[in-house]
Amino acid sequence: MNTKCCVVVALSVAVLAGCSGGTGASPTASPSSDPQTLSALRKAVTATEKAGSARFEGTATTGTTTSTRKGALDWSHDPATGTLVVTGSGAAQTRCLRKAVYLRVNDAVAASLGGKHWLKYDRSALASAIEQLNATEPAKPVRELVASGDVREVGPQTVHGVRTTHYFGTTSAERIDLWIDKAGLLIKAVREDDRSAGTTTTTSYYTGYGAKVTVKAPPSSETVDYTALLNAQSPSPSGTP
Structure with missing residues (x-):
């Protein structure tokens, strides 16, 4: 395997590790x-x-x-499609289409790929990135609190100019706070969970419900197929030219 392939493999491992999440071991609160x-x-x-x-x-x-984190998600069909841009720690840019996932690489990696900035993966090959995008679905934390049986109403609050009702509760691993508007749509969610590296607090705001989400594949001239790249760089069997 040459240097180019090694770089891509290392990148993929880093992406999968960065996308995978953990849960804490906080005790489940009594339903109330x-x-x-x-x-x-x-x-x-x-x-x-x-x-x-x-x-x-x-x-x-x-x-x-x-x-x-910033992006858009369409869960009206299966599989869901969407975009996710992460800046700061664990920076990444992902586009999830129905059959493929595109991951943007930095300039240093692109230099080893002939100047191309996008890697194309089959959806099944980058499941962790898809899970990270699916985790942004706004109904997810609401379902989790309903399932936990532990949720309380705090009262009315305004979030970014929208009148909402604030709720909070706990699951087996997290405290979750939700702000829901009069139409029943989630406007804000805050999740706190304890991990070995410390408490992680995730804050999300949601807008544009029902709007069309367009996810386009990058230009083919800017894209390298990851599977084809690995196959091309695999060593030939002994005795084969």
């Missing part, structure tokens, strides 16, 4: 939700799932390390 609160969150799950798409942005902080 009243029926009306749970009913409100169930309605929010239905409303959010029905919206089909949204834009999102936010931050993830562990200790003194922070990354920002």
Whole structure:
């Protein structure tokens, strides 16, 4: 395997490691939700799932390390499609289409790929990146709190000019705070979980529910197929020219 292939393999390992998440070991809180609160969150799950798409942005902080995330997700079809741009710690840019995932590489890696800045993967080969994008679906934290049975209503609050109701609760690993508007749509979510590296706080804001999400593949002139690259760089069997 030559230098080019080694660089790409190292990059892929880093991406998969960076996308994979962990959960803490916090004890599960005793369920203490009243029926009306749970009913409100169930309605929010239905409303959010029905919206089909949204834009999102936010931050993830562990200790003194922070990354920002921004993108859009369309979950109205299976598989979901969307875009995710991460800056700061673990910087990455991902485009998930129905059959492929495109990962943008930095200039140093692109130099080893003939100046091309995008790697193309089969969706099944980059499952962790897809999981990271799917984790941005706004109904996900709402479903988790409903399933936990531990959720409380804090009261009305305004988030970015939108009147919402603030709820919070705990799962087996996290505290989750949700701000839901009168239409039942999630406007803000804050998740806190304890890991070996410290507490990670993820804050997400959601807008543009129901808007069309267009995800385009990068130009072929800017793209390298990862599988084809690996096959081309694999050593020939002994005795084969």
